[in-house]
Amino acid sequence: xxxKPLPLKIQPPAYGNLVTILSLDGGGVRGIIPGxxxxxxxxxxxxxxxxxxxxxxxxxxIAGTSTGGLITAMLSAPDxxxxxxxxxxxxxxxxxxxxxxxxxxxxxxxxxxxxxxRSLTGPKYNGVYLHKLIRKLLGxxxxxxxxxxxxxxxxxxxxxxxxxxxxxxVAKHSFLDAQLSDICIGTSAAPTYFPAHYFKTGDKDGQxxxxxxxxxxxxxxxxxxxxISEVTRQILNEDPHFSEIKSPVDYTRFLVISLGTxxxxxxxxxxxxxxxxxxxxxxxxxxxxSPLIDVYSQxxxxxxxxxxxxxxxxxxxxxxxxxINDDTLEGTLSSVDTSTKENLEGLVKVGEHLLKxxxxxxxxxxxxxxPILNAGTNEEALKRFATLLSDEKKLRESRSPHDKRGE
Numbered sequence: 162x163x164x165k166p167l168p169l170k171i172q173p174p175a176y177g178n179l180v181t182i183l184s185l186d187g188g189g190v191r192g193i194i195p196g197x198x199x200x201x202x203x204x205x206x207x208x209x210x211x212x213x214x215x216x217x218x219x220x221x222x223i224a225g226t227s228t229g230g231l232i233t234a235m236l237s238a239p240d241x242x243x244x245x246x247x248x249x250x251x252x253x254x255x256x257x258x259x260x261x262x263x264x265x266x267x268x269x270x271x272x273x274x275x276x277x278x279r280s281l282t283g284p285k286y287n288g289v290y291l292h293k294l295i296r297k298l299l300g301x302x303x304x305x306x307x308x309x310x311x312x313x314x315x316x317x318x319x320x321x322x323x324x325x326x327x328x329x330x331v332a333k334h335s336f337l338d339a340q341l342s343d344i345c346i347g348t349s350a351a352p353t354y355f356p357a358h359y360f361k362t363g364d365k366d367g368q369x370x371x372x373x374x375x376x377x378x379x380x381x382x383x384x385x386x387x388x389i390s391e392v393t394r395q396i397l398n399e400d401p402h403f404s405e406i407k408s409p410v411d412y413t414r415f416l417v418i419s420l421g422t423x424x425x426x427x428x429x430x431x432x433x434x435x436x437x438x439x440x441x442x443x444x445x446x447x448x449x450x451s452p453l454i455d456v457y458s459q460x461x462x463x464x465x466x467x468x469x470x471x472x473x474x475x476x477x478x479x480x481x482x483x484x485i486n487d488d489t490l491e492g493t494l495s496s497v498d499t500s501t502k503e504n505l506e507g508l509v510k511v512g513e514h515l516l517k518x519x520x521x522x523x524x525x526x527x528x529x530x531x532p533i534l535n536a537g538t539n540e541e542a543l544k545r546f547a548t549l550l551s552d553e554k555k556l557r558e559s560r561s562p563h564d565k566r567g568e
Contacts, residue, residue: 305328
């Protein structure tokens with residue numbers, strides 16, 4: 162049976178002036194960093210609109226890859242009262258409680274050796290706890306159940322092509338209406354860390370479709386551009402929800418917040434002199450990390466930020482695009498799986514400190530984030546965006562012939 166999307170909680174852009182997009186990078190335990198940022202943003206919205214305000218009430222699209230995909234589901238999957246399962250203030254405690262069980266740490270040098278040897282013959286982690294946790298959290302909810310539009314990238318290792326689980330495509334391609342738990346497990350299946358994920362769905366004609374998925378970071382660790390492209394496609398397809406957005410490339414109508422999970426761009430981490438001697442094993446494992454995975458995820462994230470920065474500036478709408486990321490992580494803070502109490506608490510502090518840092522953009526020549534003149538701090542920028550989001554929501558509700566729940 163074909164599944165139809167539920168009525169939107171947030172009124173469609175056709176009743177407003179902007180298309181609102183939230184994007185969350187992948188990064189394992191470093192998902193704590195955007196968790197802190199999101200907590201601050203939602204708190205600002207609650208100051209403006211009341212304590213029941215949730216991010217899913219304000220964003221047309223929430224996109225997330227890997228750990229960002231899990232947070233995306235937590236923000237938009239409905240509870241029994243058709244409200245989001247999690248308030249953003251609960252995301253960081255969720256990570257602090259569960260990361261040590263998702264990424265169990267070995268004891269001492271022997272534990273490190275055992276972990277390395279295990280990685281040679283299979284995934285570093287079996288994923289059992291993660292899978293059970295996600296199944297328990299999301300139950301049998303499917304993509305169409307989400308309270309707002311979702312876009313979650315994955316990669317099908319059998320077909321060697323990306324698979325985008327998009328709320329906008331469910332009505333046309335019903336086989337994409339998979340369980341949110343399967344989607345989250347699939348987008349989190351980072352090679353060398355977790356096993357690939359297999360499942361089947363059926364379409365409206367009873368045809369079975371199989372998926373053989375690995376980490377969405379293989380194609381879009383920063384899914385911002387994917388989310389914008391999905392919206393653009395709906396405009397091209399004359400989706401009535403976007404009927405007032407006349408040009409598919411009118412970036413002046415986009416309001417985008419893109420959150421990274423941090424990185425270490427220190428020049429002493431890797432260099433050509435070292436890498437020129439590496440074989441297969443060293444590219445997969447070096448000093449507790451996987452250089453090959455780091456290259457894919459960091460390179461794709463930064464080039465998306467660079468593209469968006471240029472395009473938004475070209476349309477004189479750079480104030481509608483906010484990218485928040487920290488490229489100064491050092492030591493285990495840059496790891497995707499170091500789940501010690503000290504490291505996890507350190508990531509919380511990174512997020513809190515990041516709020517106080519100036520708004521920055523990546524310089525692709527240096528690979529470093531550089532402050533934007535007169536742009537203020539990330540905290541100040543989020544306050545401004547919260548006001549824009551609140552105003553947009555109120556405008557849509559005032560123009561809509563229906564109540565705010567679309568009933």
